[in-house]
Amino acid sequence: MLSGSAQTGGRIITIDGAPYVAALQSIDCRFGKGDCVALVGHNGSGKTTLLRTLAGIYQPVTGRVTARGRISTMFSSTLSLSDMETGRQNIGVSAVLHGISPERLAESMGDIVDLCGLGDFIDIPVALYSDGMRARLGLAMAIVGDPDILLVDEAMTTTDARFLASIRARTRYFGGAETVTVIATHSHDITDTLCNRAVWLEHGHLKGFGDYDVIMQQYRDSRDAGDG
Numbered sequence: 001m002l003s004g005s006a007q008t009g010g011r012i013i014t015i016d017g018a019p020y021v022a023a024l025q026s027i028d029c030r031f032g033k034g035d036c037v038a039l040v041g042h043n044g045s046g047k048t049t050l051l052r053t054l055a056g057i058y059q060p061v062t063g064r065v066t067a068r069g070r071i072s073t074m075f076s077s078t079l080s081l082s083d084m085e086t087g088r089q090n091i092g093v094s095a096v097l098h099g100i101s102p103e104r105l106a107e108s109m110g111d112i113v114d115l116c117g118l119g120d121f122i123d124i125p126v127a128l129y130s131d132g133m134r135a136r137l138g139l140a141m142a143i144v145g146d147p148d149i150l151l152v153d154e155a156m157t158t159t160d161a162r163f164l165a166s167i168r169a170r171t172r173y174f175g176g177a178e179t180v181t182v183i184a185t186h187s188h189d190i191t192d193t194l195c196n197r198a199v200w201l202e203h204g205h206l207k208g209f210g211d212y213d214v215i216m217q218q219y220r221d222s223r224d225a226g227d228g
């Protein structure tokens, strides 16, 4: 359903005297329906770059990314909530941006609001929200358009485990049979609960890819040995 392959440097290179980082090299992996994938690795290993490449924000210098289905993202860098608007109004704007008709939004708004679990806060300005509340709203806004592929980063880690369990139980994401979810994070207590696959990056290289428990065991062993 979603596959990526990019060839680049994976090192600091100099062009016309200016330094550049070739952030990913020889990445070759494929995700399918039902996968909830953790991107793991040390700081600067390339997780965010891979996520943005999968989202189409970055184009690989060589190689290609193929995605079948609609992609939606929840990235800390682009969690563009309008602070002076209420949570409900922000959901409305997101629905328009995702091409949802007013009729369809009217039908689903109650469920989305309920999913956020923000109670009365849904109708007050977002400026008054905590980080976790903003993340709850951001995740609801990311899935309002019913995407097939959901890409999320550390922004969602400020939500609590109960909320993520509820999202998993009540939506198609985080392991639902018809969708792909990819999570880039250092919060492995979250991915331990949600993910069935893992991509382990090291200095922009694919160090491991496959079954979550197997790859994470290798990753943790490597860290314990002081390699990661």
Ligand SMILES: Nc1ncnc2c1ncn2[C@@H]1O[C@H](COP(=O)(O)OP(=O)(O)OP(=O)(O)O)[C@@H](O)[C@H]1O
Residues within 6 Å of the ligand: 021, 023, 041, 042, 043, 044, 045, 046, 047, 048, 049, 050
């Ligand atoms: N906007 C940018 N312009 C140029 N290089 C960048 C940019 N963002 C990241 N890089 C470089 O790309 C490499 C991978 O960074 P990336 O943010 O993808 O890593 P990461 O695994 O998400 O890191 P972290 O865990 O610290 O968030 C790093 O070497 C970084 O210096």
